[in-house]
Amino acid sequence: MTRLSNDWRRTHYTKDANESVTGKEVTVMGWIHEIRDLGGIVFVLIRDKKGILQLTAPTKETEPQLLEDIRKLRKESVIGLKGTVQESGKAPNGVEIIPTEIKIFSLANQPLPMDPTDKVKAEIDTRLDSRFLDLRRSSVSSIFKIKSKMLHTFRTFFESNDFLEINTPKLVASATEGGTELFPITYFEKEAFLGQSPQLYKQMMMSAGFDKVYEIAQIFRAEEHDTLRHLNEAISIDMEASFMDDVDVMKILNDLVQKVIINVKQNCKEELKTLEVDLETPEGHFEIVKYDDAVDMINSKDVPMEWGEDLSRAAEKALGDMMNGYYFLTEWPTEIKPFYAMPNEENPINSHAFDLMYKDLEISSGAMRVHQHDLLREKIAEKGLNPDAFGGYLKAFEYGMPPHAGWGLGADRFNMTLTGLENIRETVLFPRDRRRLTP
Numbered sequence: 001m002t003r004l005s006n007d008w009r010r011t012h013y014t015k016d017a018n019e020s021v022t023g024k025e026v027t028v029m030g031w032i033h034e035i036r037d038l039g040g041i042v043f044v045l046i047r048d049k050k051g052i053l054q055l056t057a058p059t060k061e062t063e064p065q066l067l068e069d070i071r072k073l074r075k076e077s078v079i080g081l082k083g084t085v086q087e088s089g090k091a092p093n094g095v096e097i098i099p100t101e102i103k104i105f106s107l108a109n110q111p112l113p114m115d116p117t118d119k120v121k122a123e124i125d126t127r128l129d130s131r132f133l134d135l136r137r138s139s140v141s142s143i144f145k146i147k148s149k150m151l152h153t154f155r156t157f158f159e160s161n162d163f164l165e166i167n168t169p170k171l172v173a174s175a176t177e178g179g180t181e182l183f184p185i186t187y188f189e190k191e192a193f194l195g196q197s198p199q200l201y202k203q204m205m206m207s208a209g210f211d212k213v214y215e216i217a218q219i220f221r222a223e224e225h226d227t228l229r230h231l232n233e234a235i236s237i238d239m240e241a242s243f244m245d246d247v248d249v250m251k252i253l254n255d256l257v258q259k260v261i262i263n264v265k266q267n268c269k270e271e272l273k274t275l276e277v278d279l280e281t282p283e284g285h286f287e288i289v290k291y292d293d294a295v296d297m298i299n300s301k302d303v304p305m306e307w308g309e310d311l312s313r314a315a316e317k318a319l320g321d322m323m324n325g326y327y328f329l330t331e332w333p334t335e336i337k338p339f340y341a342m343p344n345e346e347n348p349i350n351s352h353a354f355d356l357m358y359k360d361l362e363i364s365s366g367a368m369r370v371h372q373h374d375l376l377r378e379k380i381a382e383k384g385l386n387p388d389a390f391g392g393y394l395k396a397f398e399y400g401m402p403p404h405a406g407w408g409l410g411a412d413r414f415n416m417t418l419t420g421l422e423n424i425r426e427t428v429l430f431p432r433d434r435r436r437l438t439p
């Protein structure tokens with residue numbers, strides 16, 4: 001096994017070592033996908049992140065030491081290969097490489113803990129236990145290429161619309177989304193928590209005069225239940241903007257979802273094909289369903305739901321079956337939304353809070369916020385929380401706070417809708433759930 005020396009650098013990805021470079025010498029680097037030794041000829045498939053290429057070594061015409069090295073190869077070992085590109089009707093992409101030299105960088109132990117060639121289907125737990133191998137499959141790496149494009153679209157949009165990227169603390173002293181879902185940690189001689197949302201900090205940035213901010217970062221939730229939609233560590237895309245209301249920020253969210261889909265369709269054609277997903281771009285404004293109407297719709301499907309309750313899983317499913325694609329659920333009862341959601345002026349039992357749904361999956365929540373100090377203090381107390389514990393946050397409302405609104409969108413859940421996956425664990429590199437803290 002050798003180290004990388006200066007004269008060994010990749011000249012071509014497998015995909016680019018094609019007919020256009022027939023007769024030329026190329027250097028490719030990758031993993032051994034398959035080896036077939038037919039005695040008189042040895043075929044080796046080499047895989048890199050862009051595809052698969054065939055090495056063909058006719059035993060009589062291959063230099064003995066090189067042939068011996070090729071025969072030493074094992075599945076998933078990492079090699080460098082120098083050779084000449086030659087047209088071949090039978091090879092997977094129309095060309096093969098006649099080797100002149102190989103370097104074995106790393107031999108893979110056998111047997112492998114799982115087969116990364118898509119031939120044998122493995123259970124999700126087996127796959128996650130050997131995630132580095134699982135991620136070598138194009139059907140899995142495609143999910144993360146789409147996620148990367150999605151995140152890039154958000155960042156590009158925010159940056160070109162004068163939003164400032166912020167980084168808020170993840171070690172925090174209090175809850176934001178209701179007290180039950182926090183991870184306590186020992187913080188020297190005190191108790192602290194892992195942040196469940198940048199909510200309080202992004203709001204304080206409005207008082208700071210930043211006007212429009214965004215953050216893409218981890219959130220931590222001590223979710224008890226083991227579902228296909230919840231993780232204990234997720235990525236939230238958060239925005240907050242001053243002098244805007246719920247309708248303004250819903251419009252931004254609507255635009256962004258459409259932009260992401262357009263961009264993914266344009267730039268991830270191969271990945272969508274691999275995943276067999278036919279993405280539809282939703283046109284115009286997403287449908288708006290008022291909470292009151294949603295309760296009636298859900299009850300009409302014989303799923304019992306009282307006004308003032310959050311949607312149960314059965315209720316989400318019933319509503320999702322009646323709705324097509326993306327829609328907003330608006331005018332939520334003030335009582336079941338967090339303290340920072342602005343109550344309606346005329347009818348304060350309803351709020352300016354909304355959710356963005358995709359069928360039966362909640363993708364995002366947002367609201368116009370309470371920006372009046374006294375009302376906010378009152379609402380914190382009404383939720384059974386101690387306003388004094390929110391001193392640092394409340395102070396920002398005492399010395400000039402503009403009206404503002406914002407939302408948080410679950411990046412992993414949104415990625416589920418783009419990739420057609422049912423289990424959120426598939427869309428996270430190293431998911432954290434009730435039973436899994438490694439790798």
Ligand code: AMO
Pocket residue numbers: 177196197198199221223229230231232233234236238239362363364365366367406407408409410411412413424
């Ligand atoms: P909320 O608690 O609804 O709102 O979270 C926002 C979005 O984050 C995603 N999400 C999760 N994804 C995976 N696993 C979880 N356990 C999980 N919890 C939440 C969802 C959800 O819609 N502060 C508000 C946002 C705001 O008002 O700006 C908040 O955190 O997609």
